[in-house]
Amino acid sequence: MNSRRKFLRLSALSATLVGGISPFQRIWAGALEKPKANKPIVISTWDHGMPANEAAWQILSQNGSALDAVEAGVRVPEADPNVRTVGYGGFPDREGKVTLDACIMDKDSNCGSVAFLQHIKHPISVARKVMEDTPHVMLVGEGALQFALSKGFPKENLLTPASEKDWQNWLKESKYRPVINIENHDTIGLLALDANGDLAGACTTSGAAYKMHGRVGDSPIIGAGLYVDNEIGAATATGLGEAVVRTVGSHLVVELMRQGLSPEKACQKAVERIMVKQKNVKDLQVGFIALNKQGEYGGYCIHRGFNYAVKDHRTSQLIDSKFKM
CATH class of the missing domain: 1.10.1220 (Arc Repressor Mutant)
Structure with missing residues (x-):
C-alpha cells in the first residue's frame, strides 16, 4: 500500500x-469518461429515406422526440405516389388492391402495428394510435380500417393510374417473380436517436408487388421488421419479409449489438444467418440497418444494390450498403 x-x-x-x-x-x-454520443441522428432505408430523413430532422433539430420524428419521416414516402413500394401509389396485390402494413416502437418498448390495411394513406399514424389508444399491439384488415375511420382518418383510393396500369400489364402473364432491389425493396424503415438520447423506430410498406391477397410480410411485426431497445439500439429490415420473419431479424440485430457488435457487424451476422437458413438466395434480397445508443450506425445486405440514408449535424448522405454476394 x-x-x-x-x-x-x-x-x-x-x-x-x-x-x-x-x-x-x-x-x-x-x-x-464516456464517449460522447452522436445525437440527434436519423437513419432510414433506400433513397426515399433522404426526404424522409429531412422531415424527421425538422423535429430532431428542435429537440423533438424520436417518436415524433420517425412518424413524421415515414409519412413522406407514404404520401408520395412516385414511391411505388410504400403507401399511396404502391404496387397492388394480385386482385388489384393496395394493402398496407406498418409498425412503430418507442423508447419504453411501447409498440403499435397495423396489417392488411386498405384505403388509409398513413398506416404509420394508425399504428401509433393503436399503440397509444388501445390495449393491443396489432390490428388487421377490416378491424384496422374501422379503427382508423373511428379516429378520423379519411378513406381514400390508394390505387393510382400508374400502379393500376402496371397491374393490368402483370395480369397478362400473372407470374410472381419479384425483381430484387426493385419490386421487393418494399419498405421504408426509419430509426432515430434524439437529443435526449432516446430511440424510436418506424416501418411502413405496401408489401411485395402482386402478392397474394391477404399476405403480410415482416414490416408490421415487432421483432422482425423493426425492433427498438432503448438500452442498446434499434434495427429495421427491408427485402423479402418471409426470410426476415423466419429469423426475427431486427430483434437478432439488436441482440447482437447487446453482445458488443457494432451496428454494421450485427447487420452482417443477421444477413449471414438468413443465408444459412434459406436454400437459395440468388434471387433473394434482405438488408438491415441499425443504430446504437452512441449514434453509431451501419447496414448490410445479401446482394449489391441496397442503400440507406443518414442525417446528423455533420452530414446528409446516401450510403451504399456493404453486401455478401
Missing part, C-alpha cells in the same frame, strides 16, 4: 513539474 501511495504522489508531482497531466492520470480519466 505504501509503495502504491508513493507511486501516486510521484505521478502527481511529475504532472505538476511538466505543467500537464501524467500518463497515469490520463489513463484513469479516459476509463471514467
Whole structure:
C-alpha cells in the first residue's frame, strides 16, 4: 500500500513539474469518461429515406422526440405516389388492391402495428394510435380500417393510374417473380436517436408487388421488421419479409449489438444467418440497418444494390450498403 501511495504522489508531482497531466492520470480519466454520443441522428432505408430523413430532422433539430420524428419521416414516402413500394401509389396485390402494413416502437418498448390495411394513406399514424389508444399491439384488415375511420382518418383510393396500369400489364402473364432491389425493396424503415438520447423506430410498406391477397410480410411485426431497445439500439429490415420473419431479424440485430457488435457487424451476422437458413438466395434480397445508443450506425445486405440514408449535424448522405454476394 505504501509503495502504491508513493507511486501516486510521484505521478502527481511529475504532472505538476511538466505543467500537464501524467500518463497515469490520463489513463484513469479516459476509463471514467464516456464517449460522447452522436445525437440527434436519423437513419432510414433506400433513397426515399433522404426526404424522409429531412422531415424527421425538422423535429430532431428542435429537440423533438424520436417518436415524433420517425412518424413524421415515414409519412413522406407514404404520401408520395412516385414511391411505388410504400403507401399511396404502391404496387397492388394480385386482385388489384393496395394493402398496407406498418409498425412503430418507442423508447419504453411501447409498440403499435397495423396489417392488411386498405384505403388509409398513413398506416404509420394508425399504428401509433393503436399503440397509444388501445390495449393491443396489432390490428388487421377490416378491424384496422374501422379503427382508423373511428379516429378520423379519411378513406381514400390508394390505387393510382400508374400502379393500376402496371397491374393490368402483370395480369397478362400473372407470374410472381419479384425483381430484387426493385419490386421487393418494399419498405421504408426509419430509426432515430434524439437529443435526449432516446430511440424510436418506424416501418411502413405496401408489401411485395402482386402478392397474394391477404399476405403480410415482416414490416408490421415487432421483432422482425423493426425492433427498438432503448438500452442498446434499434434495427429495421427491408427485402423479402418471409426470410426476415423466419429469423426475427431486427430483434437478432439488436441482440447482437447487446453482445458488443457494432451496428454494421450485427447487420452482417443477421444477413449471414438468413443465408444459412434459406436454400437459395440468388434471387433473394434482405438488408438491415441499425443504430446504437452512441449514434453509431451501419447496414448490410445479401446482394449489391441496397442503400440507406443518414442525417446528423455533420452530414446528409446516401450510403451504399456493404453486401455478401
